[in-house]
Amino acid sequence: MRIPYEDRFSDLEPLLARVEKPSRYIDHEWGTLSSAEADYRACLIYPDVYEVGLPNQGLTILYNILNHQEGISCERAYLPWIDMADAMREANVPLLSLEGAAPLASFDVVGFHIPHEMACTNYPEALDLAGIPLFAKDRDEDDPLIIAGGPSVYNPEPVAAFFDAILIGEGEESLVEVCRTHQRLRDAGASRIEILRALALVPGTYVPALYEECHDGPCTEHGYVVPKQGEDVPSVVYKRVIADFSSTNPVPQTVMPYAQLVHDRLSVEVLRGCARGCRFCQAGITYRPVRERTPDQVVSAVMGGLKDTGYDEVSLTSLSTTDHSCCSQILARLNRRLADTGIRVSIPSQRLDSFGVDMALQVAGEKKGGLTFAPEAGSQRLRDVINKNVTENDLERATRAAFEAGWRRVKLYFMMGLPGERDEDIVAIANLADKTYELAREVVPKAQRGNVSVSISCSVFIPKAQTPFQWCAQTPDEEVKRRQQLLLASVRNRAVRVHYHDADTSLLEAVLSRGGRDITPLIVGAWKRGARFDAWTEQFDLSRWEDAAAELGIDLRAVASTPFDLDMRLPWEHVSPGVKRGFLEREYRKSLEGETTPDCTRTSCTGCGICPTIHASNVLVGERG
Amino acid sequence: MSDPNAQSLFRLRVRYRKTGRLAYLGHLEVIHTIERIVRRAGLPYAVTQGFSPHMRVGFSSALPVGTSSTCEWYDLFLTDLIPVPEAFERLHAASPADLAPDLAAYIDVKAPALTAQITRCEYRVMLHMAAAYESRGEAIAGIIDTLLSEGPIEYQRGRKFKKLDLAGTIASFDVAREDAKTMVLTLDTRVSNEGALRPEILLAALDRRLVGGPFASEPIVSTGIQDLISIERYDVCRISQHIEDENATLRPVLEVFDVPSRPVAATHVPSL
Numbered sequence: 001m002r003i004p005y006e007d008r009f010s011d012l013e014p015l016l017a018r019v020e021k022p023s024r025y026i027d028h029e030w031g032t033l034s035s036a037e038a039d040y041r042a043c044l045i046y047p048d049v050y051e052v053g054l055p056n057q058g059l060t061i062l063y064n065i066l067n068h069q070e071g072i073s074c075e076r077a078y079l080p081w082i083d084m085a086d087a088m089r090e091a092n093v094p095l096l097s098l099e100g101a102a103p104l105a106s107f108d109v110v111g112f113h114i115p116h117e118m119a120c121t122n123y124p125e126a127l128d129l130a131g132i133p134l135f136a137k138d139r140d141e142d143d144p145l146i147i148a149g150g151p152s153v154y155n156p157e158p159v160a161a162f163f164d165a166i167l168i169g170e171g172e173e174s175l176v177e178v179c180r181t182h183q184r185l186r187d188a189g190a191s192r193i194e195i196l197r198a199l200a201l202v203p204g205t206y207v208p209a210l211y212e213e214c215h216d217g218p219c220t221e222h223g224y225v226v227p228k229q230g231e232d233v234p235s236v237v238y239k240r241v242i243a244d245f246s247s248t249n250p251v252p253q254t255v256m257p258y259a260q261l262v263h264d265r266l267s268v269e270v271l272r273g274c275a276r277g278c279r280f281c282q283a284g285i286t287y288r289p290v291r292e293r294t295p296d297q298v299v300s301a302v303m304g305g306l307k308d309t310g311y312d313e314v315s316l317t318s319l320s321t322t323d324h325s326c327c328s329q330i331l332a333r334l335n336r337r338l339a340d341t342g343i344r345v346s347i348p349s350q351r352l353d354s355f356g357v358d359m360a361l362q363v364a365g366e367k368k369g370g371l372t373f374a375p376e377a378g379s380q381r382l383r384d385v386i387n388k389n390v391t392e393n394d395l396e397r398a399t400r401a402a403f404e405a406g407w408r409r410v411k412l413y414f415m416m417g418l419p420g421e422r423d424e425d426i427v428a429i430a431n432l433a434d435k436t437y438e439l440a441r442e443v444v445p446k447a448q449r450g451n452v453s454v455s456i457s458c459s460v461f462i463p464k465a466q467t468p469f470q471w472c473a474q475t476p477d478e479e480v481k482r483r484q485q486l487l488l489a490s491v492r493n494r495a496v497r498v499h500y501h502d503a504d505t506s507l508l509e510a511v512l513s514r515g516g517r518d519i520t521p522l523i524v525g526a527w528k529r530g531a532r533f534d535a536w537t538e539q540f541d542l543s544r545w546e547d548a549a550a551e552l553g554i555d556l557r558a559v560a561s562t563p564f565d566l567d568m569r570l571p572w573e574h575v576s577p578g579v580k581r582g583f584l585e586r587e588y589r590k591s592l593e594g595e596t597t598p599d600c601t602r603t604s605c606t607g608c609g610i611c612p613t614i615h616a617s618n619v620l621v622g623e624r625g
Numbered sequence: 626m627s628d629p630n631a632q633s634l635f636r637l638r639v640r641y642r643k644t645g646r647l648a649y650l651g652h653l654e655v656i657h658t659i660e661r662i663v664r665r666a667g668l669p670y671a672v673t674q675g676f677s678p679h680m681r682v683g684f685s686s687a688l689p690v691g692t693s694s695t696c697e698w699y700d701l702f703l704t705d706l707i708p709v710p711e712a713f714e715r716l717h718a719a720s721p722a723d724l725a726p727d728l729a730a731y732i733d734v735k736a737p738a739l740t741a742q743i744t745r746c747e748y749r750v751m752l753h754m755a756a757a758y759e760s761r762g763e764a765i766a767g768i769i770d771t772l773l774s775e776g777p778i779e780y781q782r783g784r785k786f787k788k789l790d791l792a793g794t795i796a797s798f799d800v801a802r803e804d805a806k807t808m809v810l811t812l813d814t815r816v817s818n819e820g821a822l823r824p825e826i827l828l829a830a831l832d833r834r835l836v837g838g839p840f841a842s843e844p845i846v847s848t849g850i851q852d853l854i855s856i857e858r859y860d861v862c863r864i865s866q867h868i869e870d871e872n873a874t875l876r877p878v879l880e881v882f883d884v885p886s887r888p889v890a891a892t893h894v895p896s897l
Contacts, residue, residue: 017850022649258654310661342678367677
């Protein structure tokens with residue numbers, strides 16, 4: 001018997017006195033959409049705390065869509081923070097949904113969002129708290145169907161064993177198809193394995209249990225994944241894309257949080273996809289093709305969304321909003337409409353040229369905080385290697401324009417450990433920052449020079465699946481630490497501040513990005529040693545992972561920094577965003593020559609293969625500049 | 626926007642409740658929610674001038690996390706005069722039921738801020754006694770009298786050590802038995818720049834005396850909702866706020882007689 005769907009808030013309420021931020025757990029927000037009565041119940045869970053998970057745009061879209069389906073009710077859940085999780089375990093309260101305060105285990109389907117690799121220990125944490133078996137293979141007829149989807153599914157193997165099905169790509173249509181298929185088979189009394197087999201035939205659905213790891217022929221030590229003998233399932237699961245992006249609801253947000261969120265504002269997705277082709281970037285491949293909304297749709301969505309939600313800020317979201325062919329027009333129209341309301345418009349990142357600064361200026365108003373630019377690499381040579389099509393002149397023009405327009409704080413974002421990086425490239429980062437600071441001293445009036453701040457933020461390159469750098473090794477953490485010291489020593493100006501990411505976290509992120517099914521026991525081992533919320537710097541402790549790895553005989557550093565040969569089958573090639581292997585190989589070879597590839601939304605097709613493979617194409621609403 | 630002084634402003638004073646699960650909201654969470662309610666209501670709110678423009682709205686003093694209320698207030702500055710019944714209806718339609726407005730009227734734009742005007746607050750505290758302490762309910766009044774005579778209660782809040790001046794903040798109190806398990810403590814308190822009573826500090830001190838032994842001298846830490854021994858669970862509700870005039874007469878925060886007030890209809894947001 002499945003445990004009953006019932007309101008258990010009275011079990012949770014006594015615990016609210018013992019935890020920080022009780023508003024994470026109380027529900028009753030404005031604008032929730034679930035219904036009390038439903039034939040089929042879904043719960044979507046974000047594997048982090050409420051204030052991180054609620055603003056997630058993907059889950060917001062899916063919550064809205066499912067709740068508009070006849071007979072389906074969709075609720076939300078988030079992972080309780082450690083204080084609450086511990087209190088719930090002590091009091092024997094299982095993980096509950098928000099709206100109905102019902103046990104997750106009582107739902108028909110529980111859908112996990114997979115935001116990034118570092119969320120991995122939170123899946124066993126959530127399942128354990130919910131009283132649901134951690135592994136798909138151990139679940140029986142009474143357990144809910146546990147599915148997953150999100151941006152970080154393009155090497156699903158390290159977490160695949162936790163899920164009955166993983167939805168690859170955009171979920172607007174496929175999640176509904178999966179739920180309806182499940183509902184129909186449930187009503188027909190189908191067994192769990194019959195349901196899984198049927199789900200595997202829904203396009204874009206990867207059912208890990210029907211596949212197995214194989215080590216025949218040239219492959220990495222993690223093997224590769226093929227359909228199990230006798231299973232009639234696709235050998236490659238291609239991602240889904242929504243056929244007509246402009247027909248989707250541009251304002252899916254309805255739930256108004258009480259708690260202050262990480263991103264506490266209205267979000268309107270103005271375009272999807274980015275074709276700039278930075279070779280390290282996974283999103284740049286997996287979100288293609290590029291599809292823009294029209295300015296009319298964006299402006300009316302913003303005005304309507306602000307009125308319905310009461311937010312005082314709207315963010316125009318995408319991977320590169322300033323690339324929208326009508327960005328300038330959209331901002332000008334919004335500024336006119338929102339004058340004197342105290343409502344702010346924001347765009348998530350700046351293009352690295354004077355146009356980017358013009359756009360930043362349009363949304364900045366009187367208050368000019370910091371401006372962040374991402375040259376990614378210090379030297380032109382290395383920027384060509386990674387296909388960051390930005391020159392030193394672009395950067396100078398952009399930062400000059402920013403200082404002239406009144407910004408005083410500029411942050412430069414770089415990656416360290418990029419393929420082919422040499423010491424001179426690290427020194428070039430320092431030189432670029434020094435030059436930017438000197439430029440500021442030249443441009444900014446004397447009286448304001450004290451406010452000038454230039455900082456460098458340097459993360460560690462992580463080779464990601466489905467990118468031209470998927471064969472590359474991560475630079476060993478000891479070497480990363482040496483280069484971080486070299487960077488510190490190379491900055492001449494004491495006013496330039498240097499921040500760099502923790503090499504420990506990056507090491508683990510590489511292991512989780514590159515490994516196969518062999519990494520799952522490592523995740524469970526670390527979780528059993530107390531690892532959870534690993535994306536939170538103060539919660540992350542590499543020693544738990546090292547202990548778990550030692551027990552399993554896994555060498556974390558070897559997994560992160562062993563390069564793969566071009567002729568090897570990789571652990572993730574059975575799921576695909578539609579990109580052709582030949583394109584990734586060609587891009588990889590071009591990177592070795594320092595040869596760049598243009599952006600297909602500004603020139604002609606560069607042959608990545610995604611459009612023909614998944615039957616879609618770029619949709620631009622104007623000319624891109 | 627043009628010069629704010631050149632513009633005529635209207636000041637709408639609104640009483641609202643904080644009930645049900647929304648008692649668990651913190652003060653900032655309530656403020657943000659009310660601002661969103663005002664924007665959803667589409668009222669022509671005034672905006673401050675300067676670097677980061679924001680809505681002109683002032684609130685009565687903060688209510689701790691876990692404390693409910695029947696009588697919270699805010700003053701909202703509007704740039705157009707919207708008839709009171711209409712403004713009230715629009716706010717009501719845009720509010721979760723547990724933060725709904727109950728009373729509204731325009732007041733003098735130049736009136737002092739709510740926090741300057743309100744000098745008296747009354748709390749009703751329901752004390753659900755732990756099983757072993759049910760019979761000790763009648764001792765509570767005596768303990769509070771003793772605490773009053775002993776001077777300030779010391780407690781820690783964050784990294785700061787503070788003192789609660791009980792004698793200065795409690796104007797009067799009353800303890801009554803509700804049923805076998807439950808005692809009702811009513812606190813009439815004074816609020817001023819010198820301080821206000823945080824009921825949970827008094828409850829923590831009371832708990833230490835009820836339990837006795839070495840626990841009696843255990844330091845008090847203000848953590849929001851207190852986890853107590855002798856009291857299994859407690860609910861604090863602010864039940865009135867008043868302005869005390871120079872003759873020590875208590876006056877209502879809003880002196881109006883013909884105002885919109887109606888039984889609160891359920892919105893689509895459920896209430897406990």
